[in-house]
Amino acid sequence: MCGIAGLISRQRVKENGKRIKQGIVLQNDRGNGLGAGYAAYGIYPDYADLYAIHVMAMDEESMLEVQSYLQEHFVIQHMEDIPIWNRVIHDHPLVKRFFVEPKESIIKAFPVPVSEDNYTIEKVMAINDRQEGAFVFSSGKDVGVFKGGGTPADIYDFFCLDDYEGYTWLAHNRFPTNTPGWWGGAHPFNLLGWSIVHNGEISSYGINRRYLEGFGYKCRMQTDSEVVAYLLDLLIRRHGLTIEEATLALAPPYWASVEREKDPEVEQRLLALKIIYESAMLNGPFAILAGFDNGMFSITDNTKLRPMTVGLADDYSYFASEVSALYEMEPGLERVITPRAGQPCIVNLDHGAESREAEAPITR
Amino acid sequence: MTQPEVHSSNPPQETQIRPEPGLRSAYRPVFDMSVCDGCGICARECSFNEIRMDTREGKKVPVANRRSCGACHRCEYTCPLGAIHIEENKMALRPHGVWKDSAMQRIHLQAASGAVALTGLGADTEVPNYFDQILFNACQVTNPSIDPQREPMETVTYLGRKAKSLKDVEDIQHFHNALIRLRMPVVFAPMSYGSINLNFQKAMARVAQKKGLLWYSGEGGLHKELYPYRDCVVLQVASGRFGVSQEYLRAGRAYQIKIGQGAKPGIGGHLPGEKVLEGISETRMIPLHSDAISPAPQHDIYSIEDLRLLIYAIKEASGYKPVCVKIAAVHNVAAIASGVVRAGADMIYLDGYRGGSGATPSIVRDHVGIPIELALAAVDQRLRDEHIRDQASIVAAGGIRNSADVMKAVALGADVVAIGTACLLACGCHACQRCSSGKCPWGITTNDPDLSQRLDVDWAEERLTNLLEGWHHEMQEIMGLNGIYDIGSFRGNRLILRGVGLSDRELSILGIQHAGE
The missing domain is CATH 3.30.70.20 (Alpha-Beta Plaits)
Structure with missing residues (x-):
């Protein structure tokens, strides 16, 4: 059991973390104090074009090693300790952020062109794979993840999230069961612009992980949820699927429903998605909320063994495990949607909000 | 209970009695x-x-x-x-x-x-059966199991060449035409007409057609009465080229090039002349009562380049049907499989050490090859490491006894599992291992008209259907208790498996953890 909350302003109006905190703190019982975290988009306007690399390290030496590794492969435009308030949480790792861009000389020297994103991912994976006692937990542009061991309120205060202004916020309250509760295992999981919070368990983790390893991703966070962030990166950014196609690949309809599809073109495309992305499909009980640069979406498993609700008001969309949390974030909700099992809800700032339903998508 | 005395024949006239050890039955x-x-x-x-x-x-x-x-x-x-x-x-x-x-x-x-001592069935030795040392996981508390009696539990499986990503699919129609849909990840293993009789092939063909599965012809050609079941048959082209005609190369749903067989890697098929009766002689296109001994290698394949030529020749001749290459599990199987996939195979059929046979020198059967579990794990991993796993499906065979074996093979990485001996057993076989004699009392591995009629096609069809339905339910049960509703999330998901009593080396080849970890 875990708690999820999210909010997004379709006009990209920025606000600090107060409302998301209310939404997740209300769901205190969905966690056990062993992990919580937040992700916010639009918080680094001064460095919006640079990769914001958030690093956690158990000691100064490991942090320095990561720093020198970054220096070797990137131009570090700015770096600083992430501001913390450690009056409640005393025992914590070091946290630092680096605003970087890949070294042009290195990128250009590759015999085959390498995108900056792919280059950055490779280095992030290399750090997480090889560096003892340190890891990167956030690597996107103009986005930051803040997470650790503690309750949602404690982690919020620890990272001083009153001081950040973002237009998309995600929050998570963790009740770890199958994997250890440690700072690296707290949600959200992030890679580039993809941040995910997850409630449930991914029974398909074994094959999802093997599948991702074939594409160079390294799963080192000792928990199943991280595969979702990497899968989004692979399917959407690298394979060019749309958000909707990606939701269909990750949480596909049953074969029986696909085969009932009347439009043969749609059927063939759905079948192809299911066949090609069999190993990417998520199975087990899950509700996942994902943030990306241009929006947010939720998916659940086909039997909806984990809750997800959506609320709409003005130009905002709210997501939460419990309806009460939606009202906690926005008392004046105009509409509350309970997505059906397996039904994704997508807010795409490029297209407007939509939700795939059998006939009429929920669009707003 | 009384027991009749055996009347010995008249005492031998010679002064010296000649005993014949070895001719007494057990x-x-x-x-x-x-x-x-x-x-x-x-x-x-x-x-x-x-x-x-x-x-x-x-x-x-x-x-x-x-x-x-x-x-x-x-x-x-x-x-x-x-x-x-x-x-x-x-x-x-x-x-x-x-x-x-x-x-x-x-x-x-x-x-x-x-x-040479000939025998039937698969290896009869104490070489470890790794399936027996692998156990499944199950849901407790944090992830609810799914009840297949109440919720959908899907085992649909697609075989053939897929794609790495959707954008790699140029022509979606072509993409789908190249794939074969199965209702569950089980197919009937190749057993040739000749080694088994027409009745048995017909029963398998009917079940395959009715259940949305595949049956493999084996190397004996396709009898004219089986043409109605062509849409679910994988026709074999083996080293003897028995029954390979122009019509044959158009008839199949897919084709299989047989390089090796698990029961006898490195040697060809044997059909003793006693079993080459009229229908067989006609279908195989060979003289009556002639021994049908397939050459050990395919004499137009001495290298991987030659295999590529044959794969594409068959694709051309058949109108680009999927081509499967069957190899026996041997020491270097992963590298061979990689070569086979790169040579253009759409499916690779791995036949393990315990794979069955109708007639095999027992010395070969018991001493050559490696168990399918190890071969399968190595091949699946190798194809993934080389980023070509999507190019070919893996069919695993060789001593699959029950639905747990099927699911363990799937979790190790098989797309589908082939069963042969289990089908014979379902239809009365008691594994007496005298298939090569042509005298099968159950009417399975014989073509003698009197004996063959003992196998009623309808009855065999029902028995095979029952077996598969039973296994299907059990497979769904195993998926459900792992909280997985689609076989796709089970496939290659080795975290579901744990080894018991295996060495680090064995665990690492199988790619699984030890129980308790």
């Missing part, structure tokens, strides 16, 4: 004379002439010859009065750790015949 039928009414059905049903009818005190009685009983249990099942059971006819040998009964018997037998 089993014998025992008759309950208090029940037997001397009807003689047993003597008629025994195709190995173990039982003859004799007259004793004016009453007809069955008598065992004690020469040829192989424990097929046909007499036992057909005796209307239930008066027969089979007993071991064990010699009281002094136990010896090296010279076990079987080792001794083989020597006696070969000393008597001077021949």
Whole structure:
């Protein structure tokens, strides 16, 4: 059991973390104090074009090693300790952020062109794979993840999230069961612009992980949820699927429903998605909320063994495990949607909000 | 229970008696004379002439010859009065750790015949069966199991060449045409017409068609009566090229090039002349009663380049149907599989050490090849490491006994599992391992018209259907208790498996953790 909350302003109006905190703190019982975290988009306007690399390290030496590794492969435009308030949480790792861009000389020297994103991912994976006692937990542009061991309120205060202004916020309250509760295992999981919070368990983790390893991703966070962030990166950014196609690949309809599809073109495309992305499909009980640069979406498993609700008001969309949390974030909700099992809800700032339903998508 | 005495024939005239060790059978039928009414059905049903009818005190009685009983249990099942059971006819040998009964018997037998000892079925040794040392996980508390009686539990499987990503699919119609949809990840293993009879092939073909599965023809061609089942058959092109005609190359749903067989890696198929009767001779396009001995290699394939040529020749000839290459699991199987996939195969069929056979030198069957579990794990990992896993499906075969074996193979990385011996057993076979004799009392591995008719097609179809339905339910149960509703999330998901009593080396090859981890 875990708690999820999210909010997004379709006009990209920025606000600090107060409302998301209310939404997740209300769901205190969905966690056990062993992990919580937040992700916010639009918080680094001064460095919006640079990769914001958030690093956690158990000691100064490991942090320095990561720093020198970054220096070797990137131009570090700015770096600083992430501001913390450690009056409640005393025992914590070091946290630092680096605003970087890949070294042009290195990128250009590759015999085959390498995108900056792919280059950055490779280095992030290399750090997480090889560096003892340190890891990167956030690597996107103009986005930051803040997470650790503690309750949602404690982690919020620890990272001083009153001081950040973002237009998309995600929050998570963790009740770890199958994997250890440690700072690296707290949600959200992030890679580039993809941040995910997850409630449930991914029974398909074994094959999802093997599948991702074939594409160079390294799963080192000792928990199943991280595969979702990497899968989004692979399917959407690298394979060019749309958000909707990606939701269909990750949480596909049953074969029986696909085969009932009347439009043969749609059927063939759905079948192809299911066949090609069999190993990417998520199975087990899950509700996942994902943030990306241009929006947010939720998916659940086909039997909806984990809750997800959506609320709409003005130009905002709210997501939460419990309806009460939606009202906690926005008392004046105009509409509350309970997505059906397996039904994704997508807010795409490029297209407007939509939700795939059998006939009429929920669009707003 | 009384037991009739065996009347010895007249004492030998020679002064010196010549014993013939090795020709005594290890089993014998025992008759309950208090029940037997001397009807003689047993003597008629025994195709190995173990039982003859004799007259004793004016009453007809069955008598065992004690020469040829192989424990097929046909007499036992057909005796209307239930008066027969089979007993071991064990010699009281002094136990010896090296010279076990079987080792001794083989020597006696070969000393008597001077021949290569032929046998049927898969390897009969104590080489570890890794399936028995692998256990499944199950849901508890944090992830609810799913009840297949109440929720959808899907086992749909697609075979053939897929794609790395959707954008790699240029022509979606073409993409789909190249794939074969199966209702569950089980197919019927190749068993040729000749090694088994038409009735049995027909039963498999019917079940495959009805259940949305595949059956493999094996190397014996496609009998004209089986053309109605062409949409679910994978036709084989083996080194003997039996039955390969222009029509044949158009008829199949897919084609299989047979390089090797798990029971006898490195040697070709054997169909003794005794079994080459009229229909077989016509379908295989060979003379009556001629031994059909397939060459050990395909004589147009001496290298991987040659294989590529044949794959594409078959694709051209068949109108670009999927091509499967069947190889035996041998030491270097991962590298071979990689080469085969790169040569253009759309499916790779791995036949393991315990794979069955109708006629195989027992010395080869028991001493060559590697178990399918290890081969499968190595091949699946190798194809993933080389980023070509999407280019070909893996069919795993060789000693699959039950639905747990199927699911363990799927979790190790198989797309689909092929079953052969299990099908024979379902239709009455008792594994007496005398398939090559052509005298199968159950009418399966024989083409003798009288014996063949013992296998009723409708009955065999029902038995096979029952077996598959039962397995299907069990497979769904295993998925459900792991909280997985689609076989796709089970496939290659080795975290579901744990080894028991395996060494680090074995675990690392299988790619699984030890129980307790």
